Amino acid sequence: MDALLVANQLVPYVTAAVGAYGTAALTRAADAGADATVSLGQRILQRLRGREESREGIDEAVQDLAAAPEDEDFQAALRAQIKRALLADAELTAELARLLPVGGTSFTASGQGAVAVQHNSGIISTGSDATIQR
Numbered sequence: 113m114d115a116l117l118v119a120n121q122l123v124p125y126v127t128a129a130v131g132a133y134g135t136a137a138l139t140r141a142a143d144a145g146a147d148a149t150v151s152l153g154q155r156i157l158q159r160l161r162g163r164e165e166s167r168e169g170i171d172e173a174v175q176d177l178a179a180a181p182e183d184e185d186f187q188a189a190l191r192a193q194i195k196r197a198l199l200a201d202a203e204l205t206a207e208l209a210r211l212l213p214v215g216g217t218s219f220t221a222s223g224q225g226a227v228a229v230q231h232n233s234g235i236i237s238t239g240s241d242a243t244i245q246r
Contacts, residue, residue, distance in 0.1 A: 121209075122156050126156050126174075127190065133150075138161065138170075138174055155211060159207065159211075163204060169196065173189045
């Protein structure tokens, strides 16, 4: 598991939680009323803070970001703290990676006769007068 990749994927969730709750995101339990992104961010923060060696750095970065949520430098500082924690703990990296939504390709088909397919090994015909020859 690549710690930098996982850190980059975690940061948007954590920043959403900090944006929604400020420094309260550090201690607030996951909120059932929060949207999925904020709730996941809270869970990620709780797990990161559970690693005592990382707690102080994570807390400081969250406090700075809570004071200026749009500041890209503070967002980068939080990402660096998360990366540091993940590099030090492969098990934590794997655990947090499993919390992330499964990424994938999405397809949209619109219009009459449109087809959306990820893999196809045969013929797809949507025309009513189509002739298929082998």
